[in-house]
Amino acid sequence: MDFKSVEQKWRTYWSKEKLGVFNPKNTDKKYYCLEMFSYPSSSKLHLGHWYNYGPTDSFVRYKKMKGYEVFQPMGFDAFGLPAENYAIKTGIHPDDSTKQNIANMEQTLSEMGAMFDWTAEIKTCEEDYYKWTQWLFLKLYENGLAYRKNAPVNWCPNCKTVLANEQVVNGACERCNSTVIKKDLTQWFFKITEYAEELLTSLNGLDWPEKTKLMQKNWIGKSTGGEIEFTAESGDKFKVFTTRADTLFGVSYVVLAPEHPLVNKLTSKAQKKAVQAYIDETLKANEIDRLSTTREKTGVYIGHNAINPVNGKSVPIYISDYVLASYGTGAVMGVPAHDERDFDFATKYGLPINRVVKGVNNVNDDLPFCEDGIIVNSPEFDGLTSEEGRKAIINKLVQSGAGAYKTNYRLRDWLVSRQRYWGAPIPVIHCDKCGIVPVPYNDLPVKLPYDVEFTPDGESPLAKHEGFMNVKCPVCGGPAHRDPDTLDTFVCSSWYFLRYPDAHNSKMPFNPKVINKMLPVDKYVGGAEHACMHLLYARFITKALRDMGYLTFDEPFKSLVHQGIILGPDGLRMSKSKGNVIAPDPYVDKYGSDVLRLYLMFGFSYTEGGPWNDDGIKAIIKFLDRIERLAIKLKDMKANKNVQVEKDEKDLLYATNYAIKQVDKDMEVFSFNTTVARLMELLNALYKYDLLDNKNVKLFKNCFKTFIQLLAPCAPHFAEEIWEMLGGKPSIFNTEYPVCDESALVRDEVEVAVQINSKMKTRITISATLTEDEIKEVILADEKLAPELAGKSIKKMIIVPKRLINIIV
């Protein structure tokens, strides 16, 4: 088959017939299947795109044949850092390079032959999209969900620029190799923590991979405990958060994060120098290192003490980098006897280690003992369990005003400011008189100016652009300036699924009437690397918009699937530097897009992925060749008068209906490799039937046509061509999906395994309808088993219907 012209022919046909275009009249039968849109990083699709979009398109085509009105949109997550870096390197404007990349990707996406609804395409860098991203920002601001505060950024003192974590290599700037430090900037945050509890609890109702739900759960990191107020000798008060209030009597020191606001004030003169040196060092460390439990604990005494509210004891205040300003209160109490990190710390700095919990029932309670137990050395609380003690101690502190119950989340508010050009400008104006003034809705979008300079010299191109920066205050009319920052691209992707069903609305980001019918997304398919960020942000935005009254659903993605990762032939992640990148295009050129798609479906477990291997391609080519040969043969086969349905025909019908049933089941759960395996089995059965002299041609042809229908979602161009060759009316995707005839699957006899003492002995074929007693009779009469059973008494017989019999002697 000349696949090039065939594939072109059918793509043209599909496009003419608007096969992929959603018909809103059928919204009641809608199936919204969404693949994560791609970043237009280069001009070509890589295998990862193919792996995400190809098999998922087969799923969508399968759903279409099952009678759904499918909606499968595609777009581009077009803002982002790489385009800007590329501009700095080459001078090519991000707008130009991005648009060029998108045009190329659209071309290759169309060659894939996926049934995307291009009429709903989105590009996040276009004004008619980012206008609404800005609208979203203003809505969140209006509802108290966007606020400003100081937060550290990676700062390269040499380039005078903010760096992404990715651009920091071993603590140094990737460009100039200077040591990167943390620098505080006032930045915008979204208050995702306000939804922490709901984001956690409503995970339960989602049809998502369990591991993804678990990762989000851990990421949100709920812990319950108390906030306890210590008073410094200076009179300043600060709180610590703890889940182990039961160990409060064991506190031998407290630790503030080096960034804690009180550090400067409380540090004694004598310790100033040491403390400052430690803080400077901390600014260089990244968070992963700081939280490492095996890293040696370091810290500095600040020359000031604090009073433990429960017993009035004075304990030293330290700073240490293992305490993070961003979690809890930025201060912790040190209980060396019952916490490993505190134990290490106390051992190193010679601090007292006071046991206040004992293990029960002879458990090994060597220190540090971090489990719950019985309280000791804590006057009126001795003898309580840890559980009771936590409550009793917090209750006492509540009365004295020095403590409170507190639920803490590891989840932090979402920092959305980026000191960069290529993103959606933050629609806010700063006025000396009026303060922060949101840009009026009528003035949206705040357009990104095109005429900017890209130099790696510090300030972002927007901050230097006077025409952009200088504006009149919308309130007082006085001189004011724009916010020079742009929004994190995760903001753009946190609501794009809401835009697709109403992509051309120029009055609103979306019409609630439309999208409340079209959403939630029925199936979302994309990489597992998004488990904690994108997927959490999208859930948050959905809930926020719901609470503002725009949406009537609580969750954006009802059902979620992660595809795996295709590795290089060496089993390692593909990368240019390793030289193991496999490009899809040569395969598409040589064998066609159906072959590549089918191989991706057959050669891997979809959710696992794995190393690329050329040999697998051959299997697919052979498979399609076999189909085509049989089709050509069948085409000229004249219907005969033989309409018998005997053993061979029954076998063929069994194979056909078994395939219908299994393929249906496997497609539904994205088990594409077994889908193709079942199709190969059916083809083998068809070939076997073809060997017979005396065939029922009509039945043969019908089974083959059913086979082609089952194949169609997986090899769409090829199947259309064969379908047409056999006199079928295109498009095959408008035909009804085959229905399994269960009666063809009923077997009179079944083969069961026979074990003696759980060891496989033999297999016997018995009638499928036998009762347990009858089976026992048959077994005992079986001559193969007689010698095995001779002289032994049967203790027990375990019968698993239609599968196995285990005789215990």
Add this chain to the structure above:
RNA sequence: GCGGAUAUGGCGGAAUUGGCAGACGCGCUAGACUUAGGAUCUAGUGGGAGACCGUGGGGGUUCAAGUCCCUUUAUCCGCACCA
């Protein structure tokens, strides 16, 4: 470090969820057909002469474990400014 996952023939991968391990395919072996074969068709293919042994290693539960429990090793993914 923390969080999440994975490990099955020479290879990619199956296994109705505790019930015949290795579906389907690649590769390999033999045969058929052919002027020819890196095409096609047919048959075989976990290891071992064998009793038996086999799902990363060790231990356990069970009539029965790839599947459940404990423990251990290796590899991969994410960690909040890559998207």
